[in-house]
Amino acid sequence: MSVLTLDRSVLQLLAIPIVALIVMKSLSKSKHRMPPGPRGLPILGNIFQLPQFQWLKFTEWKEQYGPIFSLNLAGNPVIVLNSHEVVTELLEKRSTIYSDRPRFIMAHEILTGGIFIAFSGYNAIWRKLRRAGQEGLNVRASEKFQPLQQEEARFLTYQMMTNSRDWDDHMRRSAASSVLCAVYGWDPIQKSDDPLITRINDLMHRLVRAALPGAFLVEIFPMMLHLPDWMAKWKREGSEWHRKDTEMFEGFIGKQEVLIATEGNKPCFVASLLDQQAKHGLSRKETAWLAGTMLGAGAETTAAALSVFMLAMTLYPDSMRKAQREIDSVVGRGRLPAFADRPHLPYLRAMVKEVLRWRPVGPLGLPRRTSEDDWYNGYFIPKGTVVIANAWAMNRDPRFYPDYDEFRPERFLDEKDGEIDIPGTRGQGHVTYGYGRRICMGMHVANQALFIDMATILWAADINPTKDDKGNPILPSQHDCVDEGLVVRPAAFPCTVAPRTADSMTVVMQAVQSELGKLNT
Numbered sequence: 174m175s176v177l178t179l180d181r182s183v184l185q186l187l188a189i190p191i192v193a194l195i196v197m198k199s200l201s202k203s204k205h206r207m208p209p210g211p212r213g214l215p216i217l218g219n220i221f222q223l224p225q226f227q228w229l230k231f232t233e234w235k236e237q238y239g240p241i242f243s244l245n246l247a248g249n250p251v252i253v254l255n256s257h258e259v260v261t262e263l264l265e266k267r268s269t270i271y272s273d274r275p276r277f278i279m280a281h282e283i284l285t286g287g288i289f290i291a292f293s294g295y296n297a298i299w300r301k302l303r304r305a306g307q308e309g310l311n312v313r314a315s316e317k318f319q320p321l322q323q324e325e326a327r328f329l330t331y332q333m334m335t336n337s338r339d340w341d342d343h344m345r346r347s348a349a350s351s352v353l354c355a356v357y358g359w360d361p362i363q364k365s366d367d368p369l370i371t372r373i374n375d376l377m378h379r380l381v382r383a384a385l386p387g388a389f390l391v392e393i394f395p396m397m398l399h400l401p402d403w404m405a406k407w408k409r410e411g412s413e414w415h416r417k418d419t420e421m422f423e424g425f426i427g428k429q430e431v432l433i434a435t436e437g438n439k440p441c442f443v444a445s446l447l448d449q450q451a452k453h454g455l456s457r458k459e460t461a462w463l464a465g466t467m468l469g470a471g472a473e474t475t476a477a478a479l480s481v482f483m484l485a486m487t488l489y490p491d492s493m494r495k496a497q498r499e500i501d502s503v504v505g506r507g508r509l510p511a512f513a514d515r516p517h518l519p520y521l522r523a524m525v526k527e528v529l530r531w532r533p534v535g536p537l538g539l540p541r542r543t544s545e546d547d548w549y550n551g552y553f554i555p556k557g558t559v560v561i562a563n564a565w566a567m568n569r570d571p572r573f574y575p576d577y578d579e580f581r582p583e584r585f586l587d588e589k590d591g592e593i594d595i596p597g598t599r600g601q602g603h604v605t606y607g608y609g610r611r612i613c614m615g616m617h618v619a620n621q622a623l624f625i626d627m628a629t630i631l632w633a634a635d636i637n638p639t640k641d642d643k644g645n646p647i648l649p650s651q652h653d654c655v656d657e658g659l660v661v662r663p664a665a666f667p668c669t670v671a672p673r674t675a676d677s678m679t680v681v682m683q684a685v686q687s688e689l690g691k692l693n694t
């Protein structure tokens with residue numbers, strides 16, 4: 174036996190375990206391989222690759238890495254979902270694993286005492302709040318709010334025609350007022366700088382700021398939560414805000430109870446909550462916060478969607494005229510649109526969908542977190558992964574929306590004006606309201622508000638771009654936007670809202686005076 178032969182056989186013997194080890198390692202690696210994604214820095218991962226408007230970067234990465242890709246944010250795994258198919262499989266079919274939210278220590282546990290439904294984990298408290306909320310906001314229950322939404326739409330239209338320069342303020346006021354009326358059954362709020370609206374907006378901005386990554390060290394070092402109050406100013410201040418906000422929301426409930434006792438049970442969300450409080454096992458504090466949450470979740474989102482509508486009308490006059498022709502043919506010029514007209518206004522219903530699809534006010538929705546390890550298409554998704562669904566990319570998927578950058582409501586209608594269903598959108602035509610078990614609870618209220626506001630404004634007025642000194646239209650930019658944390662809305666732009674006919678203003682004023690006569694209009 175030569176030396177060479179000896180060496181070869183020894184090598185062969187040694188090679189067996191080495192190869193086995195490599196195969197086993199690569200098998201176990203592939204077993205734990207997360208979806209592909211952009212290469213990042215050691216330790217810090219992709220943290221510095223995230224620009225301001227993340228949804229645009231994510232949509233670029235979708236082209237490179239596909240419908241599901243992963244990121245590493247300083248050791249925290251994140252996956253981004255970019256297609257209806259992946260979202261349907263994970264967020265809908267596997268909703269028991271994908272319905273949790275990331276932990277928001279300051280924004281949720283301290284500032285809202287752990288009972289703010291939108292930030293809540295997927296747990297018993299969330300289930301209780303969701304069940305109770307759903308009962309007051311499902312499609313049938315939401316119909317109760319139509320009369321007050323109609324009144325609000327008329328008042329909004331009146332304000333827009335009288336002072337179109339401040340159209341955005343009117344819309345913010347109107348959206349907040351109509352959610353307040355629906356939630357508490359109060360009379361409409363008339364001023365955009367009403368202290369109540371300011372107070373609630375402040376609360377929401379405080380929560381959103383606190384939820385931003387890096388806003389508080391305790392999110393990185395959760396052990397800090399156990400520091401005594403005297404050592405942690407942030408904790409003392411957070412708890413004080415929670416006490417004040419709880420006092421405010423419980424005060425609203427108290428006011429409602431007095432109203433019910435003196436004026437009877439006006440249909441509103443809180444009346445149904447108080448009625449069902451015992452059945453759902455809600456404490457007074459939980460009832461108060463659940464109602465308060467609706468204001469925060471519903472007002473700015475609806476106002477932002479209305480500003481998208483204004484942008485679309487300014488840029489797409491043909492679409493505006495088409496909707497106006499439809500409204501005139503169904504409603505006529507002698508009265509204002511009503512909810513009873515909704516089934517006969519397919520183009521307008523499609524326009525509501527297109528407003529939400531074209532510029533989703535929450536392009537990345539609210540994040541989720543996996544509550545167990547999972548596997549998808551051979552990729553490993555560990556427990557605790559943050560899950561972001563890219564509504565922006567899905568609403569612009571060229572397979573379903575070929576000319577996705579255009580505002581074109583007719584994309585949702587067939588040649589007989591029947592509604593075209595877009596798979597994976599639960600009949601909404603878009604995914605702007607979210608997915609699965611945590612889909613927006615106020616979507617029916619919002620769809621109703623958008624419909625009646627848009628119908629009434631378009632019945633009464635023309636929306637046009639302003640003009641420069643030479644009479645040329647000043648067109649706003651399609652793409653400029655402002656990320657306000659809670660919502661993304663078009664950047665401010667001027668436009669005019671002029672009565673369509675001499676009678677338009679009279680009809681609107683008469684309606685406003687007879688419905689809201691007691692108000693100083």
Ligand code: HEM
Pocket residue numbers: 290291292293303352466467468470471472474475478534535538539540605606607608609610611612613614615616618619
């Ligand atoms: C155009 C208007 C609106 C838009 C675009 C919108 C969008 C959303 C989105 C994207 C979510 C997260 C869904 C998910 O995680 O999959 C959400 C959650 C929620 N929305 Fe809305 N929303 C709107 C109006 C409203 C209104 C009017 C209300 C209340 C009256 C409301 C109440 C809520 C609540 C309570 C949640 C939390 C649900 C949960 O975490 O279980 N929203 N909304």
